[in-house]
Amino acid sequence: MTTAMKKVAMVTGAASAMGDALDTHLISKGSWYVACLDLQRGPGEALAKSLAPDAHFWEANVADYDSQARMFQEVFSRWGRIDALLANAGIVDRSSLYILDHRGSNVIPPAPNLACIHVDYKGVVYGKQLAIHFMRKNPTPGGNIVATATVINFCRGIAPVLKLKDNITVNTVLPGIVPTRIIPQAMLAAVAPDYLTPISTIVMAYDRFLSNDNFETGLAIERSVDKLYTIPQTEYINGRASARACQVWEPLFKIMHSENSRLEDAIP
Ligand SMILES: NC(=O)c1ccc[n+]([C@@H]2O[C@H](COP(=O)([O-])OP(=O)(O)OC[C@H]3O[C@@H](n4cnc5c(N)ncnc54)[C@H](O)[C@@H]3O)[C@@H](O)[C@H]2O)c1
The missing domain is CATH 3.40.50.720 (NAD(P)-binding Rossmann-like Domain)
Structure with a gap:
């Protein structure tokens, strides 16, 4: 070598x-x-x-x-x-x-x-x-x-169709450091208590998504300590041209899924 x-x-x-x-x-x-x-x-x-x-x-x-x-x-x-x-x-x-x-x-x-x-x-x-x-x-x-x-984008991607067609929401919960047994004890010991996310915050996030009051979907939530932050979907840098590349094209959707997406912004 x-x-x-x-x-x-x-x-x-x-x-x-x-x-x-x-x-x-x-x-x-x-x-x-x-x-x-x-x-x-x-x-x-x-x-x-x-x-x-x-x-x-x-x-x-x-x-x-x-x-x-x-x-x-x-x-x-x-x-x-x-x-x-x-x-x-x-x-x-x-x-x-x-x-x-x-x-x-x-x-x-x-x-x-x-x-x-x-x-x-x-x-x-x-x-x-x-x-x-x-x-x-x-x-x-x-x-x-x-x-x-990224699983975030996977969830964001499938969310609109499932919401529209099947009344199913898809969201992502991103854990902070939650003191459970999957985190090695030594690592937990190295984290200042202020930086640990309690399980109650996790529950809060799940709760939010398990309640369909707002029918939120396609969200990614960062849970940090006692707070929930929605990770914003970044704006397309090249505006409409970039957005256009991400829209569902109905003919392809139909080939793959055997019916139209019926998304409002789908391209016929
Ligand atoms: N083309 C698009 O519009 C688009 C959009 C979003 C994401 N992507 C992603 O961009 C990347 C490149 O795509 P592309 O458009 O050049 O597609 P492409 O099909 O031309 O090229 C993909 C290459 O990956 C190779 N490949 C597939 N499976 C493999 C495996 N298991 N091991 C090794 N090689 C494998 C294929 O043989 C092919 O040469 C892909 O990851 C694709 O998912 C493409």
């Missing part, structure tokens, strides 16, 4: 679209080696070849911890450092979250297809752990992880 002078970036989902663009961009800077990871060997190898000698392709599945771990190990063995993880691999949800087809059935619905969670969420969690491990071994320990994975 030799330690590269250039920085080393690992791009997951590297063989296509955004990943491809990320690989190409980093290589064009001249200061990066790029480890291209993807399930797709053919396009991945072709891309890495076109970016050679500073790019190399690895076939790996981010949803499989051992597969990602092997790749991290090989990348580190090749270049002696891992400076950045661009956790870009992802797939779209393959199942209907709302099981609208199943309305009126007395049969238990089949288990949901969680492939999206395995790839988009677990894949990021796995990558993050492996990146931490190897970034600690860098010549100057440290690095950058860039990813998008």
Whole structure:
């Protein structure tokens, strides 16, 4: 193993679209080696070849911890450092979250297809752990992880349709440090009592969401000590153009869920 002078970036989902663009961009800077990871060997190898000698392709599945771990190990063995993880691999949800087809059935619905969670969420969690491990071994320990994975947005995303169609609210409760047995005693001892969130605050938050008086949905609540804070949904930076990209497009919704969303702001 030799330690590269250039920085080393690992791009997951590297063989296509955004990943491809990320690989190409980093290589064009001249200061990066790029480890291209993807399930797709053919396009991945072709891309890495076109970016050679500073790019190399690895076939790996981010949803499989051992597969990602092997790749991290090989990348580190090749270049002696891992400076950045661009956790870009992802797939779209393959199942209907709302099981609208199943309305009126007395049969238990089949288990949901969680492939999206395995790839988009677990894949990021796995990558993050492996990146931490190897970034600690860098010549100057440290690095950058860039990813998008949040249950808050998952809940915010599904909330409007479920509210509209099924009278179901979906909200997120984000704990502070709550003194329960899952927090190691030593950690609790290190936290000033003023910074601990009592269980009563948790109960308050659940209570708020269990009462449908306001019919709040799609909220994320940070609970801190004795207070509840609604985490504001940030405004779209590019106004209507950004908002437009996030609206439901009815034809696609119908393909996936077999009926229209009927959301007020859906695009017909
Ligand atoms: N394109 C969009 O509008 C959009 C919107 C929101 C989020 N995203 C996210 O952006 C990221 C990039 O998407 P894209 O538009 O370039 O899509 P894409 O399908 O072109 O690229 C995704 C790449 O990830 C790879 N991949 C999928 N599952 C994998 C796995 N288990 N292990 C390794 N590689 C895997 C695919 O082979 C593909 O090359 C994805 O995480 C996607 O969910 C995309």
